[in-house]
Amino acid sequence: MEQTLFLEEVKKFFPGIAQRTVSRLNDTTNPNAITYRHRRMLAKRFSTNLKWESVNVSANIVAADVIAMDSQIPLKKRDSIGRASGDIPKTGMELALRERELTDLDILATIPSQSAELISRIFQDTARVIQGQYELLEYMFLLGLSTGVTLIADANNVGTAVRVDYGYVTANKFITGPFIWSNTSATPITDLKQLTEKARVDGNRIIRFMMDEATFTYMAATDQVKNLWAAQNNFFGTTVPTPTLAQVNVASQAAYGWTIEIVERTVTFEKDGVKTKLTPWSTGQVVGICSEQVGTLTWGRLAEMNHPVENVTYQNVDDFILVSKYRMNRPSLAEITNSQALVLPVINNVDAIYTLDTLTT
Numbered sequence: 010m011e012q013t014l015f016l017e018e019v020k021k022f023f024p025g026i027a028q029r030t031v032s033r034l035n036d037t038t039n040p041n042a043i044t045y046r047h048r049r050m051l052a053k054r055f056s057t058n059l060k061w062e063s064v065n066v067s068a069n070i071v072a073a074d075v076i077a078m079d080s081q082i083p084l085k086k087r088d089s090i091g092r093a094s095g096d097i098p099k100t101g102m103e104l105a106l107r108e109r110e111l112t113d114l115d116i117l118a119t120i121p122s123q124s125a126e127l128i129s130r131i132f133q134d135t136a137r138v139i140q141g142q143y144e145l146l147e148y149m150f151l152l153g154l155s156t157g158v159t160l161i162a163d164a165n166n167v168g169t170a171v172r173v174d175y176g177y178v179t180a181n182k183f184i185t186g187p188f189i190w191s192n193t194s195a196t197p198i199t200d201l202k203q204l205t206e207k208a209r210v211d212g213n214r215i216i217r218f219m220m221d222e223a224t225f226t227y228m229a230a231t232d233q234v235k236n237l238w239a240a241q242n243n244f245f246g247t248t249v250p251t252p253t254l255a256q257v258n259v260a261s262q263a264a265y266g267w268t269i270e271i272v273e274r275t276v277t278f279e280k281d282g283v284k285t286k287l288t289p290w291s292t293g294q295v296v297g298i299c300s301e302q303v304g305t306l307t308w309g310r311l312a313e314m315n316h317p318v319e320n321v322t323y324q325n326v327d328d329f330i331l332v333s334k335y336r337m338n339r340p341s342l343a344e345i346t347n348s349q350a351l352v353l354p355v356i357n358n359v360d361a362i363y364t365l366d367t368l369t370t
Contacts, residue, residue, distance in 0.1 A: 046150065060094055
């Protein structure tokens with residue numbers, strides 16, 4: 010490894026561009042920004058031993074006792090705790106400017122009026138390798154939240170396959186009845202009330218149901234949901250229209266205290282030059298959550314953070330992402346930009362996650 014070909018520009022602009030990329034990707038005030046639910050619903054947690062842990066607490070709050078003065082305080086039973094754990098996987102992404110692109114940059118460097126374009130091209134890969142980390146984490150989080158298990162298969166991944174089971178509680182998994190939701194005679198409100206009632210018994214309260222767009226479309230078209238909307242709006246026509254998401258949320262919030270969030274997300278993977286678009290949210294799965302935060306983004310320090318390689322220029326962004334720039338001449342001259350991280354989205358408090366399979370009766 011050798012120093013970057015653009016050492017002066019890298020020293021001057023690399024820190025700012027890397028940090029601005031992270032700020033842009035985490036900007037919740039920008040309506041046009043890419044939405045990352047794992048940033049909103051997970052709290053960052055540093056792991057000192059490079060392990061992740063999901064905790065299931067079998068607990069109910071019990072009342073204190075009334076005792077006589079000078080009497081011994083009765084000892085209560087400590088809650089049981091179940092744990093799922095494992096090693097935090099390493100993630101990485103690398104891009105290269107090859108000889109042709111580097112020749113073009115040499116030409117741009119000789120034209121003073123093209124300095125902005127030169128900087129843009131030198132650092133275009135910086136933003137891509139940072140955002141690539143977020144895309145992978147979003148895929149793992151949404152797949153894990155909707156199924157209880159996150160999986161990166163060999164077919165879509167150049168490196169090692171990863172499977173993480175968060176240990177969803179079997180008693181909190183439900184199916185529909187008597188019809189799947191694509192049938193207009195299905196009873197989605199009744200189905201969801203199974204989950205809210207179980208949560209109530211557990212001492213929890215579901216505040217939101219998350220589902221894919223197709224599942225909501227089926228739900229909204231059922232007679233039960235149409236009639237809920239009609240009753241709330243004093244509609245007495247013979248043909249009840251299919252309510253929108255906003256209308257269903259107003260009606261369900263007023264009647265039951267929960268709302269619906271549609272998860273519509275696609276993540277692109279590349280292996281051996283072939284790109285594949287995958288939808289992480291499992292079709293037909295509904296997840297009821299009791300808190301805005303459902304887990305942690307657990308991360309650890311990379312060895313290279315403590316032992317930097319000579320001639321490599323680094324930027325550490327968002328605590329857990331290490332971005333590197335350097336030059337290589339094998340098999341041919343190339344300017345390399347890569348990102349590395351030890352990080353995993355972890356669903357915690359799985360005893361407060363409730364799921365419904367709308368494709369199974």
